Amino acid sequence: MSVTSAASATLDDLTATARQVRQDIIRMTYHAGSGHPGGSLSVTDLVTALVFHELRIDPEHADWPERDRLVLSKGHAAPALYSALAHRGFFDPKILPTLRELGSPLQGHVDHRKLPAVEASTGCLGQGIGMAVGMALDARLARRPSRVYAIIGDGECQAGLTWEALMAGGHYALDNLVVILDRNGLETDGKTEDLMGIEPIADKFRAFRYETLEIDGHSFPAILDALHRARETKGHPTAIVARTVKGKGVSFMENKHAWHGKPPNREEAERALAELGGTL
Amino acid sequence: MAERKSESLRDAYGQTLVELGDRDPSLVVLDADLSGSTRTALFGKKYPDRFFNVGVMEPTMMTIASGLALGGRTVFASTFAVFAAGQAYNAVRQSVCYNRANVKIVATHGGLLVGGDGGTHQMLEDIALMRSLPGMTVIVPADAPTTRAAILAIASFDGPAYVRLTRENLPVVTDGQFALGQATQLREGSDLTIVAIGAMVARALGVAETLHQSGIEARVLDFASIKPADEKALLKAARETGAILTMEEHNVLTGLGTLVASAVATGQPVPMRQVGVPDLFGESGDPWKLLDNYGLSEKHALDEAWALLRQRGKVS
Secondary structure (H helix, E strand, C coil): CCCHHHHHHHHHHHHHHHHHHHHHHHHHHHHHHCCCCHHHHHHHHHHHHHHHHHHHCCHHHCCCCCCCCEEECCCHHHHHHHHHHHHHHCHHHHHHHCCCCCCCCCCCCCCCCCCCCCCCCCCCCHHHHHHHHHHHHHHHHCCCCEEEEEEEHHHHCCCCCHHHHHHHHHCCCCCCEEEEEEEEEECCCHHHHCCCCCCCCHHHHHHCCCCEEEECCEEEEEEEEHHHHHHHCCCEEEEEEEEEEECCCCCCCCCCHHCCCCCCCCHHHHHHHCCCCCCC | CCCCEECCCHHHHHHHHHHHHHHCCCCCCEEEEHHHHHHHHHHHHCCCHEEEECCCCCCHHHHHHHHHCCCCCCEEEEHHHHHHHHHHHHHHHHHHHHHCEEEEEEEEEHHHHHHHCCCCCCCHHHHHHHCCCCCEEEECCHHHHHHHHHHHHHCCCCCEEEEECCCCCCEECCCCCCCCCEEEEEEECCEEEEEEECCCHHHHHHHHHHHHHHHCECCCCCCCEEEECCHHHHHHHHHHCCCCCEEEEECCCCCHHHHHHHHHHHCCCCCEEEEECCCCCCCCCCCHHHHHHHHCCCCHHHHHHHHHHHHHCCCC
């Protein structure tokens, strides 16, 4: 079976699932009254492709040692991951509206201890990628086939820790490690290139010894193909620069940095959901 | 007082690590370009496949350690105290403690005894930083035998720990009978209690010996287990001896003295005095002269003990 046929068999499902995840992101951040819709919407297709296609994970055996690991280093995109994991069967989607409520396992930034389906607690940027390097080293030492995927944000690429960890992944030649950059171009206060430019970002990854691919982060065929190529790559970790749109799928949120850390009000949530084919 | 032989806490750490590595084939060790100084090189020589010297990236050493630990391993990570607790603080906070990862941070070169390297490298705030982290165990051994016992103790449970070691060799003052959450009574006495950690334990014993020659009996507690803290031993000391002197090589605002004061004030208030480093950074100099210059001399501690005894009405 070729990759393309494997992918095309599920493309419609992935598209439908991603739409559901985007609806959840709007509903969750609306109910919570806070949160990060912009970066959750931009990373949705990447998370959906990983959780529903790429990762060898099993909701019935969530702690299966040989599973693949996904570390969401941009832990503020929690709603996207929560929705995907719930629909994949790791927990009841009914608790999604409890995001950020007292006592909920759905913390504002992903919490491994409160929600074990999440592989690593992250939030303060630049740390998840190092944890992923540690997990990849662990798998290699134990001769486990586990692969480790780290999703980082582009504002996060301004953090020194990100480059320390990238350097370590390259130095140890971790070909079971894939770093995926959600390159939506915007951070809390504006454009990355206006605040502290990170370009040429793909060249930087290459210089850090990563097999580097640049793709459209909203194209499932492109995402699946890149993940497949990462799996085939030996002797180097892979970096995928996924060009995305902040707020993707909601016209009035797209490419607006103001939606980084602001929830929709009721009217905005209803409008967003109408565009996404859902209701509050 | 009989001359005590001095031994290296760092050597004890390195040797114990090798022992642990023999026992547990999944144990891994990380260092950040200081493996000769921290003695993790001993482990690295014997088990090169399980030793990762990551270079000068202390925060990322902690995040990598966490990732390794979440797979079920015991992970040791070492560097100097200023880098482990200072440079890497938020990585220790989130990647290690918030994740409750089984990472054992063994930091060498704590305190003024670093000597020549000066104030930038003399870490005097690490106990405050590490003790504030939920779930973190904190230990400051006074000698080599306690170091060995402490390393074995932290390897035996699942969760984060921070151990502060000293660059200088220190007199052997214990028989290595260390237990988590328990203060070790090194000398019995009923006139006052001296609670001390690290290099100050030997000095506390010196103060007690001098007091003894004047007919005053001081109890001496080695408080190596900073967290969990042995509050029972503190309250018992307060009740039975009526006065407490603390001695520490740490900023006096935020270390052992404040820990003891808090326990005693809420449980069994008695007069207290604190010997510690004033709210200052250190400077270059001979390690032992630095201790004296920053208020940690045996003579200064003795003066404080007499002041307490006068306050208690034990002497006029």
